[in-house]
Amino acid sequence: MTRSKHVDFWKNSLIGLVFVFLYLPILVIIVFSFNTSKLNILFKGFTFKWYALVFHNVQIMSALENTLIVGIISTALATIIGTLGAIGMQKYNFPGKAILDKVLYIPIVIPEVVLGIALLSIYSLAGIPLSLFSLILAHVTFCIPFVVLTVRSRLVGIDQTLEEAALDLGATPLKAFIQVLLPLLIPGIISGAGFSFALSIDDVIISFFTTGPASTTFPLQVYAMVKTGITPEINAISTLMMLVIVVGIAANAIFQVSKLKRSKRK
Amino acid sequence: MKEMIRLSSIKKNYGDVKIIKDLNFTVYEGEFLTMLGPSGCGKTTTLRMIAGFEEPTSGEIMLNEKPVSNLPPYKRKINTVFQNYALFPHLTVAQNVGFGLKMAGVPKVKRGPQVEKMLKLVQLEGYGNRKLDQLSGGQKQRIAIARALINHPQVLLLDEPLSALDLKLRKQMQLELKRLQRKLGITFVYVTHDQEEALMMSDRIAVMNKGHLEQIADPRTLYEQPKTCFVANFIGESNIFYGKVSEITKTDTKVTIENGYLTLQSDKPVFEKQIVNIVIRPEKVKFSTTEVPGFHIPATVAEHYYAGNVNKSVLRLPNGMALKMTSAGDQKLPEIGKSGFVYWELADAILIKTTSDDVFKAVDNPDFSMVNQMGGD
Numbered sequence: 334m335t336r337s338k339h340v341d342f343w344k345n346s347l348i349g350l351v352f353v354f355l356y357l358p359i360l361v362i363i364v365f366s367f368n369t370s371k372l373n374i375l376f377k378g379f380t381f382k383w384y385a386l387v388f389h390n391v392q393i394m395s396a397l398e399n400t401l402i403v404g405i406i407s408t409a410l411a412t413i414i415g416t417l418g419a420i421g422m423q424k425y426n427f428p429g430k431a432i433l434d435k436v437l438y439i440p441i442v443i444p445e446v447v448l449g450i451a452l453l454s455i456y457s458l459a460g461i462p463l464s465l466f467s468l469i470l471a472h473v474t475f476c477i478p479f480v481v482l483t484v485r486s487r488l489v490g491i492d493q494t495l496e497e498a499a500l501d502l503g504a505t506p507l508k509a510f511i512q513v514l515l516p517l518l519i520p521g522i523i524s525g526a527g528f529s530f531a532l533s534i535d536d537v538i539i540s541f542f543t544t545g546p547a548s549t550t551f552p553l554q555v556y557a558m559v560k561t562g563i564t565p566e567i568n569a570i571s572t573l574m575m576l577v578i579v580v581g582i583a584a585n586a587i588f589q590v591s592k593l594k595r596s597k598r599k
Numbered sequence: 600m601k602e603m604i605r606l607s608s609i610k611k612n613y614g615d616v617k618i619i620k621d622l623n624f625t626v627y628e629g630e631f632l633t634m635l636g637p638s639g640c641g642k643t644t645t646l647r648m649i650a651g652f653e654e655p656t657s658g659e660i661m662l663n664e665k666p667v668s669n670l671p672p673y674k675r676k677i678n679t680v681f682q683n684y685a686l687f688p689h690l691t692v693a694q695n696v697g698f699g700l701k702m703a704g705v706p707k708v709k710r711g712p713q714v715e716k717m718l719k720l721v722q723l724e725g726y727g728n729r730k731l732d733q734l735s736g737g738q739k740q741r742i743a744i745a746r747a748l749i750n751h752p753q754v755l756l757l758d759e760p761l762s763a764l765d766l767k768l769r770k771q772m773q774l775e776l777k778r779l780q781r782k783l784g785i786t787f788v789y790v791t792h793d794q795e796e797a798l799m800m801s802d803r804i805a806v807m808n809k810g811h812l813e814q815i816a817d818p819r820t821l822y823e824q825p826k827t828c829f830v831a832n833f834i835g836e837s838n839i840f841y842g843k844v845s846e847i848t849k850t851d852t853k854v855t856i857e858n859g860y861l862t863l864q865s866d867k868p869v870f871e872k873q874i875v876n877i878v879i880r881p882e883k884v885k886f887s888t889t890e891v892p893g894f895h896i897p898a899t900v901a902e903h904y905y906a907g908n909v910n911k912s913v914l915r916l917p918n919g920m921a922l923k924m925t926s927a928g929d930q931k932l933p934e935i936g937k938s939g940f941v942y943w944e945l946a947d948a949i950l951i952k953t954t955s956d957d958v959f960k961a962v963d964n965p966d967f968s969m970v971n972q973m974g975g976d
């Protein structure tokens with residue numbers, strides 16, 4: 334008995350240690366974001382001023398705006414292109430399909446630096462100026478494969494005869510798509526879009542290569558600020574970002590649980 | 600009778616593979632026609648061409664005496680009951696059944712009563728708000744039928760609609776489908792590879808084999824007058840002899856087979872030296888210890904099986920061929936090992952004129968081992 338108690342003790346402290354490693358740094362950031370002192374060494378007193386500073390920092394706010402613009406537009410584009418691409422690749426046979434199948438996953442596996450440089454050289458070759466536009470183009474590029482991947486994994490689970498059944502019952506191909514295929518694909522499309530948005534808003538490396546001086550993004554801005562030392566302002570930004578993510582995750586969890594309950598009740 | 604569907608010289612290739620080879624038949628209005636054939640013979644392909652999901656490589660399909668080659672599936676007044684039901688999983692029962700109406704632009708308020716009427720027809724009143732995963736297999740099947748019928752199609756295509764159900768439910772649904780078809784008077788084109796189901800339900804059966812039509816006829820004709828060895832074998836049980844017309848006199852037509860000879864009714868249109876197949880159904884086979892005039896086919900009783908109301912026996916012929924014999928359950932059976940002769944009433948023999956194709960098929964069948972030895976004749 335005592336032996337197993339010993340084991341329990343060690344097991345628990347190991348798990349505890351893992352959590353400390355994971356969450357202590359985060360906790361430190363949160364705590365120091367409220368610190369009156371500019372130095373991250375001693376907690377001198379409680380203040381919200383860094384948060385106020387963040388919201389009044391024009392650079393940060395415009396970078397945030399850029400990130401959201403790029404995130405939303407590139408997610409929308411990648412989702413549409415990726416979804417249609419996945420459907421096309423599932424439905425039709427065309428020469429080179431097997432090759433395209435493999436090539437599609439290159440943007441996922443190659444180092445981001447390589448993709449960034451590749452895009453940069455294409456832009457300079459084609460004479461495309463580095464701006465929000467080039468940035469969006471770059472983000473669409475690396476988001477598409479993720480959308481294709483998620484939509485496709487959903488597609489393979491959908492019975493092909495469902496669309497034929499719709500046609501059989503008088504639906505035009507477009508109506509069959511809207512009424513049958515699309516509703517069934519929605520979960521895959523949403524998770525593909527979610528993936529894209531998450532990838533887009535926190536991308537640093539590819540954005541670094543493909544953005545212009547006037548269109549810096551939030552992660553790049555933070556990155557630039559960190560170079561001169563970690564200020565409480567950065568801590569405040571990080572805390573805010575964490576808050577957004579935690580709220581997002583919690584909302585999703587609540588939504589899923591209530592959906593589960595609803596379907597169980599029926 | 601009004602013509603509903605006509606297939607003229609339909610051919611279908613997938614790449615270089617000829618799946619359907621020159622299919623011709625007509626389905627009449629209000630008819631229950633079954634396409635019957637072994638797996639892979641092209642039944643589903645034919646159905647899909649009628650529905651419009653597949654285009655014939657050549658030939659013409661007529662619906663109501665008008666060619667439909669330019670009509671996409673959604674413009675044909677034909678509906679399909681799919682083998683796997685193909686119900687829309689994201690919709691309720693009522694939404695599934697009402698889908699056809701919605702596509703036809705019927706407003707929601709008018710759909711409700713029609714959907715309810717259809718559900719009543721398939722005896723699922725009040726199931727409208729259910730989700731599909733709350734239905735049994737048989738219920739799903741009936742929803743699929745209701746969904747296909749709501750637009751009042753001229754033709755209903757059913758591709759093995761009952762194959763996923765267990766035996767008891769299948770029997771019940773067979774009766775229900777037949778009742779529905781009679782009540783609505785809709786033309787049914789039904790696919791199955793269950794011959795009993797086909798015989799029971801159909802007005803006519805189109806027996807298919809390797810992409811062509813073997814014979815199309817009503818169930819009784821198919822059983823009593825099969826045109827090919829394939830049909831004789833596929834519909835019910837058969838004994839098939841392979842032989843050569845050896846002698847034609849005024850009163851007799853004698854056919855020599857490997858195990859002896861037999862006599863045909865003299866009115867059969869054959870000529871001397873012609874190669875023929877003679878089909879005799881197991882229930883028509885008789886056994887006697889003494890020879891019967893006109894026949895010389897020695898046989899030994901090999902096995903008996905008791906099958907409820909009938910006895911099934913196997914008789915062994917000199918060349919090893921197993922001859923099936925069925926007799927009434929209360930009849931006295933000859934002892935196993937007993938030797939004698941088989942014969943039958945002249946009228947019970949079915950003559951099949953052999954084409955080279957048929958001989959080939961005979962070789963495929965282990966029952967025809969004699970063909971191998973006689974071959975080349």
Ligand SMILES: Nc1ncnc2c1ncn2[C@@H]1O[C@H](COP(=O)(O)OP(=O)(O)OP(=O)(O)O)[C@@H](O)[C@H]1O
Binds near residue numbers: 613637643644
């Ligand atoms: N899309 C296709 N491409 C190539 N060959 C096909 C295609 N669809 C069917 N076939 C072939 O055509 C032949 C006939 O198929 P079909 O599905 O019509 O058979 P079936 O009579 O319905 O058989 P079953 O009773 O098993 O359903 C089969 O050999 C099949 O492999």
Ligand SMILES: [Mg+2]
Binds near residue numbers: 642643644758
């Ligand atoms: Mg089939």
